[in-house]
Amino acid sequence: MKHLLSTEDLSLSNAIRILDTAEEMSAVGEREVKKLPALRGRTVVNLFFEDSTRTRISFEAAAKRLSADVINFAAKGSSVSKGESLKDTAQTLSAMGADAVVIRHWASGAPHRLAATDWIDAAVINAGDGTHEHPTQALLDAFTMRRHWARLAGTGSEGADLKGMRVAIAGDVLHSRVARSNVWLLRTLGAEVTLVAPPTLLPVGVEKWPCSVSYDLDQTLANGVDAMMMLRVQGERMNASFFPSTREYSRRWGFDDNRLRALDDLGMTDTIIMHPGPMNRGLEISAAAADSPRSTVLAQVRNGVSVRMAALYLLLSGDTREPAAHRAPAYAAAAPSTKESI
C-alpha cells in the first residue's frame, strides 16, 4: 500500500482490510489510554488548502492515537500567481521528512499530482479533493453501515461486505466528492445505490455510474431503503439556478419530518439516516431527522477516527502485500484511474 487517493480503484480485499483494521482501531478508542505506539517517530503532515476543521482534527486525532508526530500546514491560496506552488510546498515537506501527507485541496486531482510526480516520496492520503473524491469519508460511511448491517444480521462485522444493502444518497451529487467516493466503494462492497437529486445537480455521464438515479425521493423511500444519506447543499449553489429556491429544494429533496414519518409508516424500522456533516438543518435534513435515533451522524464522526487510524497504519506500517483475491469490479476496470490508489 502506497497511497489512498480514491475509492474508484480500491479493490474489495483492500477495502475490507481497511474496514477490519478500523474495527481493531476502534477498540483502542474505547480504552482509557487511547494510544498505540505503532507510528512512533513517523511524521504525518496535514496539508490543508481548504478549510475543514472536522476532517483535519479527525486525521490529527487518528495520527496522535498512533503516536505519530503531526504537523498541521494550512496553505490557503497556493497558485503560481498568488504564492508558493504545490510543487514547492510538496518539496518543502519532503525535505522536512514527512512520511505521510494528508492533503485536502479545492482542486480535483491535486492528491494524484502529489502521488504521480517526484515532488515528494511520502504516502499520500486524499482528505477530499475538489469535487472528485473523499475516500476516507466513504470508508467511514461504509464502516458505519457495515456495523449496522452486521448487527441486523446478528453477525460480526469482521470480513463482512454490504451485499444486499439498499443505500440512497440524496442531494448535490454534481459537486459532491462524498457521493462519488461512496458510489464506487458501496458498489465494490455489494450495496445497491440509488442517487436522488434534482437533474441539475447530477453530472452529465452519471448514467454510466454503477447505481440507479431517481428524481423522486418519496418514490425511492417507498421502494425500500436501508441507509438514507443526505448530502450538504452548498450555499453558493443557491444563486446559480441549480434549483429555484431553498424551500422548493427542501420540499422535494430534503429529508423532512414527513419523510421521517414515512419511514415508520412504511415499516422500515431499521433504516438509518446518515449525513457527512456539517448539516444545514431545515434544508437538506430536518432537525427531527438529524436528532432521531435513526441518525448515525455522531457515530460517523467517531468512526472517522478509527478509519483514518487504519488508513495511516496500513500505509505507514510497511505492509505492502497486495491481496490477490477480489479484483475491483467491472466498472472500475472499464474506467480505470491511472494511479493505483492503495
Place this chain on the structure above:
Amino acid sequence: MAANTGTYLIQGAAILGGEPADLLVRDGIIAEIGSGLSADGATVIDATGLVALPGMVDVHTHLREPGREDAETVETGTRAAALGGYTAVHAMANSTPVADTAGVVEQVYTLGRAAGWVDVRPVGAVTVGLAGEQLAELGAMADSRARVRMFSDDGICVHDPVLMRRALEYVKAFDGVVAQHAQEPRLTAGAQMNEGDVSAVLGLTGWPAVAEESIIARDVLLARHVGSRLHVCHVSTAGSVEIIRWAKERGIDVTAEVTPHHLLLTDDLVRSYDPVFKVNPPLRTDADVQALRAGLADGTIDVVGTDHAPHPSEHKECEWAQAAMGMTGLETALSVVQHAMIDTGLMTWADFARVTSTAAAKIGRLSDQGRPIEAGEPANLILVDPAARWTVDPFQMATMGRNSPFKGRELPGKVVATFFRGHPTVLGGALNTPHPEAAATPAGAA
C-alpha cells in the same frame, strides 16, 4: 533574384507520394522537374524513399512574442516550425501587448523576417485588447507592411453576435477572414475538460460540446446572412463537423481547422490529472476523434492547424485547475497527421499537401505558399521520410515549450529537409541556417 540561395538537386523524391523524380531548386524557385537531371555546382540531395511536399502552412501558431518571451520567441518558434516542415505560420494575436494595432503586427512581421526560418504572417485581433467590446483597427492592420488578412481573438470567443456580424462584414473590404474561437463563455465558465463520462468521474467542471457547436451554428448563419468569409479555429466535436458540413452543402463560405492533437488524443488521458493534457478546446471522446478524421478526409474540415501553444514549465507543473491550457505542436504535427490520417488509409500524401499547405495558404491569402510542385513555382518544399519512426522527447525540441502531449510516444514520419524559398532551413533532419536574404526579400502575399 536571390543569388545566395544556391542550387540543389533533389534526386528521386516521390512528389506528393507519386513516382520518384528529380527536382532542381535554383535561386529560390523550382527550376526543373524530371528524371536524370544534372546541374553543375549543385548540392545533390539523395531523396530516395522520401516524399516531396509543399512547405506546410500553419494557420494557427502562438509565438508568444511580444510579451511572453519566457514561453517562446519568434526565433525559437519559427525554428520549431522549420523543423516541423513549415514554411509559413500565422502568429496568433494574443501576445502582450495584443496584436490589435498596425504597430504590433508589423513588429511581429519584422521579427519573423529577421529570424528567416519561415514566413511569419501575423494574425490581427478582432477586438481591442481581445476584450470583445470594440473592433480593432482591422483596416490599418490589413494595410500595414504585415498585410494582415486573418483576424482572430483566438483564446477568447467573439461571443457578442452583433460584434461578430460587424467583423464579418467589415473584413470584406480587404478580403479578410474572421477566424473564430468558438466557445460560448457562459456555458464554459470555469470549464476544465470535456463534459462527459470522464469529467463526471474526475469531478472536473465540464466543457460541453454544445458550447462550441452553438457558436459555430450561429456564425455560419451570420456568414450566410452577410455573405462573408468565416474560418472556424480548432474544431473539436462531432457535432461541429456536422454543422460545418451542413453549411458547406448550402454554399456558405466557411473553412474549418482541426489540430493534430484532436485527431489522436481523447479525454481519457485527463484521468492522470497531468496538465500537459489540458487544452482549449479540450480533448474530446473517441467518437469525436473519428468524426474529425472523417471530416478532414472528406474536405468538411479544410486544414490542420497546430494551435502550437508553448508554456513555461511552472504553468504545467501544478494542479490541473491552476494549469495553463495549451500544447506544443509544430514539431509533431506532420507525424501525428501521418499516424492518424495516412497510416490509417484515410488520406494520401496529396491530401496531406492540401490540408497542411494548399488550403491553409488560401485561407490566409498567401500567394507564394501552398503552390503546386511545378517548374517555375517558389521552392517552398519539404522532404519527408514516411518510414522513419521516432520517440517524442520535448527536451530535444527547438520550441521552448516542454508541454508536448505526445511525450514518450513513438510516431512515424520525419522531416528530412525544409526548403524555404529555395534555401534549406532544415537539412538531414536538423536545423541548417535561416534564409540568407530573408530581411531583404519580399515576404508573403503579393
